[in-house]
Amino acid sequence: MEETGGRAEGLAGDRALLGRTSTAERVADILRGRIADGWFPPGARLSEESIGGALGISRNTLREAFRLLTHERLLVHELNRGVFVRVLAVDDVADIYRTRRLVEVAVLHGLGRPPYPLDALAAAVAEGEEAARLGDWTGVSTANIHFHRALVALAGSARTDELMRGVLAELRLAFHVVADPRGLHEPYLLRNREILDALEAGERATAERLLARYLDDSRDRMIAAYARSVAAARAGRT
Template sequence: MTGPTATLQRDRHLLVRSGTAERVAAILRDRITEGVFLPGTRLSEPSISAALGVSRNTLREAFQLLAHERLAVHELNRGVFVRELSAPDIEDLYQVRRMVECGAVRLAGERGNRGFSAIEQAIVDGQRAAAEERWREVGSASIHFHQALVDLAGSDRASATARQVLAETRLFFVLTESTRAFFEPYIVRHRRILRHLERGRPDLAEQALEKYLRAAEKQLLAAYERRSG
């Protein structure tokens, strides 16, 4: 058996310790942001509950959590679908990302936080994936990089906000061009931002991040227009 259902069956072991709706939602969240379930895909209640071995009620609670996170949407008499982003969604997401990510870098600089290991690991993962031309994984590494930047602030609320916004951003990433030209420039920008942080220049890191996010927003909007057009 292949496809999303087979992937979820392999995820069953993740539910051994906890069969809660939160854990089910976490699994589905990961599979949505990885592109196993593409935007616009109907999330079949019977097949997913059977694949994960959970009750319909638990799955419905998980769907509600995903809807709250804006990753899924319930359509009356049709079911639950992976949410599809619009151009205004992308603009709003990047506005929030600039506020949260740049603010986190600024705060980390004020506190003298120099715990950059997670950022470094994300860059290494991205470089390794790029060398093997696994461009979707380069995209995943980029998401991990940005999450690690926000985590520098040491704020649980900021980190939680970043996780939700980055997951929404990834809804669009899975529909973009999976090419070197699209993803590889991210790695160069990641390394530049880390270099500024390592040199004790969070101000330059913030400036580079701001420029990066505006360029990424423009790139995604252009890709969206090509796909929509």
């Protein structure tokens, strides 16, 4: 597995984000973002010495941040080896999509009468379309995460927002393993637009139906792509 001591030095620029009231939660926020961006990829070992030195924090604070992210299933602690960014199993990917379908479809089903507050959703659609125009498929992936977080935010529930933040952060661990971001995300640009158009038209039931089909198709495509990538990686190690 990859060691990340050298990469950790790049965190020094994040030290200013901690301010004078440095907490384990803020450190966890920084590391969560770096993991989501692929800075620390699945399987990477996180060096306490390098990361703690780069951020200027105590070992106890860093260990508490590691504990929080382990609870969120982004990290794993291996006895006598250290802390690593989690590598998902194929069953994990299937379970993530099961959770997404339960939550996201329920959010649309539970919406009241239109109009709906769709500014964040529209911004995420525009962000994805612009990233695609530039050929930035990692940017398309990020915009897609923003789309689904904005969709869940329509429920107006801080607890649901927190749940989906963790679920979608886990999903990005799978995205970093699949070597074809364009093939993975391009098909859903139009579908995001269709869901937004339906909600703007006040057609909640149509949006719900489109989303359910979208998530089922995305699940099947993602599981197949992830399984191929995992098998290829294993073959490369033998």
